[in-house]
Amino acid sequence: MAEPLIELKGVSKTFGKNAVLDNADLTIHRGEALAVIGPSGTGKSTILRIIAGLLAPDAGEIYVQGQRRKGLIEDSADPIGIGMVFQQAALFDSLTVEENVGFLLYEHSNLPRRRIRELVNQKLEMVGLAGIGSRLPAELSGGMRKRVSFARAIMANPENPDGSPEVLLYDEPTAGLDPIASTVIEDLVRQLQSVQGGCSSYVMVTHQDSTIRRTADRIVFLYQGKVQWQGTVNDIDTTDHPLVRQFFSGSVEGPIQVIG
Template identity: 55%
Template sequence: MLSFSASLLPPPSLYCDGSSSDRSIVTTSFRRKLFCCCIATKSDNLSKSGGAISKENDSDVLIECRDVYKSFGEKHILKGVSFKIRHGEAVGVIGPSGTGKSTILKIMAGLLAPDKGEVYIRGQKRAGLISDEEISGLRIGLVFQSAALFDSLNVRENVGFLLYESSKMSEDHISELVTQTLAAVGLKGVENRLPSELSGGMKKRVALARSLIFDTTKEVIEPEVLLYDEPTAGLDPIASTVVEDLIRSVHMTGEEDTLGKPGKIASYLVVTHQHSTIQRAVDRLLFLYEGKIVWQGMTYEFTTSTNPIVQQFATGSLDGPIRY
């Protein structure tokens, strides 16, 4: 599920990068009317037998992974990952390359099913992958590392793709909404440009706008959860700062966006290697190493942790338990 909302959501949408594995997902997704670049799914594919999580102090838990395992052939990626994402949180997932950070994002979003373990969405156990059945509940948005814009479509068509395809809104209404959403991420007057005419940082912001847009004609607009996979990868320090500040600004507990309006994202999770993103965009950290969470704490504890794995990662030292 991508994007929070209590009941009514647009049909599933999917945004992905250009890797071969993601292309196969996109091909399947289009057949099922999922749309490339950000996922918006609902919770009807949650198992009734899973039931609700009964702990009262977990009433604010939006997504929970319990002892999740995932392998690809003989390669064991996740080896028992457990954590919770609560309402209002800004969480970062860090760790060495190849340790399963992107994999856990795809499992949370419903693109991959765990081999073992369980994923709960608002206390209900998810059964299987994303389906194109009508679902309601939490909306989860997944923004992949690549902006994954459609090269043949202009910015307006890219951002409004889901609404053009599946909503009953008029083209004029969608166009107006696209313009407002682009302005919210600091982009104005770019609606008619093609992706090839945009800088890397602008493409990232267009992708973010596409993950934020929603059908305003729905009676109930759910709050959203966004999952970001390396949102500042490949950007220079200034462009990274712009994106990091935008991630904060659309968070409902953060600052106002560029239009002076409060953010709409209830919680988000960021996979990153960038120290600037760790410091500017998240409050709590999960350290994933060799398929397990080996440390978690607040961002301000990151550089002072006595955990040798965290110390090595924070300092970039060649000496330590992490080997390349």
């Protein structure tokens, strides 16, 4: 098998007295569409932030394309680009859509403003939002804000040919959206993996059944700080694993401890 694109070995993370990740292992291969699922509060968003290099583990090792990462993302550039789409879109409310999407280039490139606007418009077209660059985030629906955050995540500096994100990390991209808006986002996630200027691989944290089934090829189930089960989307309906059965049935009876 080809070398993993990203590999986490024995990763642990504790917040106060709460051990969120406990010697967890995770492997991501090039071209994968991976969903990380499990009950709330089991470290799914934490593992995304560790993959992104925004959070350092307390123990364990992280390898990106075979190279061990030391420290956070700002300490040394990874050999691949990693972009992240946050759960609440995380747009700057006081900036226009164009300024949000082009923020990286406005702050960290020598490109003229006209060229940045062209690149922003290209990304907005890719996510189906052409012509809204002058709007503020408050003027957009929740689904539109999500798509703007997608455009920002795939923005790259043409002065740096290796800067395009090869991996996108999605933290609950359909949370809070109605079923139709969720379908739009799910289709866009798949589309961005197949178009030039998108990404080759992605990792998604989600609770929503439709999002799991429509956007993932492989699934890992995270519970009590460890990957407890792995399988394909088709395996969801055939596995006898009690954690998976309880999660997708929504039953309060089973090995998953119901809080409250």
